[in-house]
Amino acid sequence: MILIRNVRLVDALGERGPADVLIGEGRILSLEGGAAQRVIDGTACFLAPGFLDLHAHLREPGEEVKEDLATGLLAAVRGGYTDLVSMPNTKPPVDTPEAVRALKEKAKALGLARLHPAAALTEGQEGKTLTPAGLLKEAGAVLLTDDGRTNEDAGVLGAGLLMAAALGLPVAVHAEDAGLRRGGVMNDGALSDLLGLPGNPPEAEAARIARDLEVLRYALRRAQGRPHLHIQHLSTKRGLELVREAKRAGLPITAEATPHHLTLTEEALKAFDPLFKVAPPLRGEEDREALLEGLLDGTLDAIATDHAPHTLAEKEMDLLRAPFGIPSLEVAFPLLYTELHLKRGFPLARLVELFTDGPRRVLGLLSIHLEEGAEASLVLLSPKERPVDPGRFASKARYSPWAGWRLGGWPVLTLVEGRIVHEALE
Ligand SMILES: NC(=O)N[C@@H](CC(=O)O)C(=O)O
Ligand SMILES: [Zn+2]
Ligand SMILES: [Zn+2]
Numbered sequence: 001m002i003l004i005r006n007v008r009l010v011d012a013l014g015e016r017g018p019a020d021v022l023i024g025e026g027r028i029l030s031l032e033g034g035a036a037q038r039v040i041d042g043t044a045c046f047l048a049p050g051f052l053d054l055h056a057h058l059r060e061p062g063e064e065v066k067e068d069l070a071t072g073l074l075a076a077v078r079g080g081y082t083d084l085v086s087m088p089n090t091k092p093p094v095d096t097p098e099a100v101r102a103l104k105e106k107a108k109a110l111g112l113a114r115l116h117p118a119a120a121l122t123e124g125q126e127g128k129t130l131t132p133a134g135l136l137k138e139a140g141a142v143l144l145t146d147d148g149r150t151n152e153d154a155g156v157l158g159a160g161l162l163m164a165a166a167l168g169l170p171v172a173v174h175a176e177d178a179g180l181r182r183g184g185v186m187n188d189g190a191l192s193d194l195l196g197l198p199g200n201p202p203e204a205e206a207a208r209i210a211r212d213l214e215v216l217r218y219a220l221r222r223a224q225g226r227p228h229l230h231i232q233h234l235s236t237k238r239g240l241e242l243v244r245e246a247k248r249a250g251l252p253i254t255a256e257a258t259p260h261h262l263t264l265t266e267e268a269l270k271a272f273d274p275l276f277k278v279a280p281p282l283r284g285e286e287d288r289e290a291l292l293e294g295l296l297d298g299t300l301d302a303i304a305t306d307h308a309p310h311t312l313a314e315k316e317m318d319l320l321r322a323p324f325g326i327p328s329l330e331v332a333f334p335l336l337y338t339e340l341h342l343k344r345g346f347p348l349a350r351l352v353e354l355f356t357d358g359p360r361r362v363l364g365l366l367s368i369h370l371e372e373g374a375e376a377s378l379v380l381l382s383p384k385e386r387p388v389d390p391g392r393f394a395s396k397a398r399y400s401p402w403a404g405w406r407l408g409g410w411p412v413l414t415l416v417e418g419r420i421v422h423e424a425l426e
Contacts, residue, residue: 002418003033004380007042009370011049012353021047023376026417030372040413040425042380046348049368050082050377050414051355054256055147055172055232055304056329058084060103062091067309067327067396069103073112074394075307075329077422080355080379080411084113085363088120089148095120095131097139104140112421116363118143121160121171125149128156133163142363145172147232150208152178154215161219165227170254170362172230173212175239176280180204185319187266187281195269197319200281206238213246216253230362231255233306235280237290244299254362256304257291259332263339264288264401274315274322275401278308292340295354296347302359303351305332309397327397331388333381335402337409380413384426 001024008017009031020033021042058072076084086103088094094103100117107115119141123129125148133144144164151157151173164171181204186192188199209231219227234240234255243255260278265285268276276282294300308325315322328335333355340346357367368374385408390400414422 001034001036002038002040002420003036004040004042004047005033007380008046010046010348010352011369012349012357012367013369014349018042021370023415023418027376028370028372028374031370040380045380045382045412047370048352048379048381049356049370050379050416051080051333052083052359052363053081053305053307053329054085054302054359054362056084056086056307057089057309057325058086059090059309061099065396066311069107069115070110071394071396072307072329073107073110073115076113077414078394078411079329079331080333080381080414081113081329082377082379082414082416083116085116085118085143087147088118088145089125093120093125094118095123095125097132097135100136100139100141111419114416116140116142118145118172120144121146121151122156127151127153130156130160130163133167133169137167137169141169143170143172143230145232147172147174150174150176150178154211157212158215158218161216161227161229162223165219165223165225168225168364170228170230172232174232175205175208175212176200177204177207180207184281185277186269187283189266189284191266191269195272197269202236202238202283202287205234205236205280206242209239209242213242213251213253216251220252226252229253233258233261233280233304234291234294234300235261235283235287237287240290240294240299244294244297247299254301255299256302256359257295257300258304258306259328259335260326260401262288262291262295262303263335268401272319274317274319275326275399277319277322277324278326279324292346296350300354301362303332303336303354304359305329309395312397312399315399326401327395329395330393331400331402331407333411334407334409335405337381338407342408376415376418378415379411381409382412383408384410386410
């Protein structure tokens, strides 16, 4: 039994407490204390349900030089995540039931965050032939996506949505029009002109979302079961507006935004530093403000990291050649807690919801609230500030666009079903 004493509670239902949270048999047994072998002082801290990341690249199998399950899932629990969806753009892509099972078994043996693999929508993520979704689901896949690539063939995406609808699986898309995106390495506009860098226009995202909404309408009309389209790493004001309108029209669509699009803009590219190179690119301040609005009004369902580790050697190449991607599993919550909640007054309960119930709903999972009988997959967060130190990351990507930023809200204790998987108490 573990007792977390005098701790404030925060979940999607709101803030309350302090309470004395007694944990045993994998559950919250009481909010009024009781005898325990281990007593942790939660004064000044707050307790939240464990986070779920809908979008992380853990690189296994095939690119373990960038990240693997052990380092990625350790980074996850250090970031307060008890559950994580791994992207299938590995080498080879995760497109068979055997590959899904292998990931699940290996992750289970590690005993860190629980892994929910996403599987490829198409064989080899080549955009041509649909994968055996029924078997993938049976093996444990929770979502289908060709992320890392875009879905160029609308017919294939439509057929994929029909197939997934029959199984109750969401299909997640990296929504960028390949033609408009061209070889852009940053947001297209005055700044890309000034820097002399190839631009990726915001319209590339909006154009692809607009198309995908029509594909979704088609699927909705023809499907057995309800199709579910999930838009990944939404980055533009216009893209957000399209999702908002679609939701108002009752279309079965959900969307996520990333820590980097919520806290950084294209201005970061001024120093030509590839650490800020990511797809879709960092946008303008107006886009960032629109995303914040979307977090508040429910257009966005979740904050998802798109943790995309590469080796430092790759990220130290010049801006044109370095790969796209920003790692963020270990800083995502402190970053948004500090930048949105502390600095801008963003409601804490809604922020926590965007890391917990929001993403859980996207996967059709039950919500976790801090009440008696609830599953004890929890994170204890400390308001104490310290600077981001990538040298201490568990991730193999020991660099960060946020290095040196002073943040509070660090996870000091993470529990999965009552078991301590991360501890950094003082
Ligand atoms: N987001 C990125 O910039 N990179 C991702 C791919 C992706 O999410 O599309 C990666 O796998 O490195
Ligand atoms: Zn993507
Ligand atoms: Zn991704």
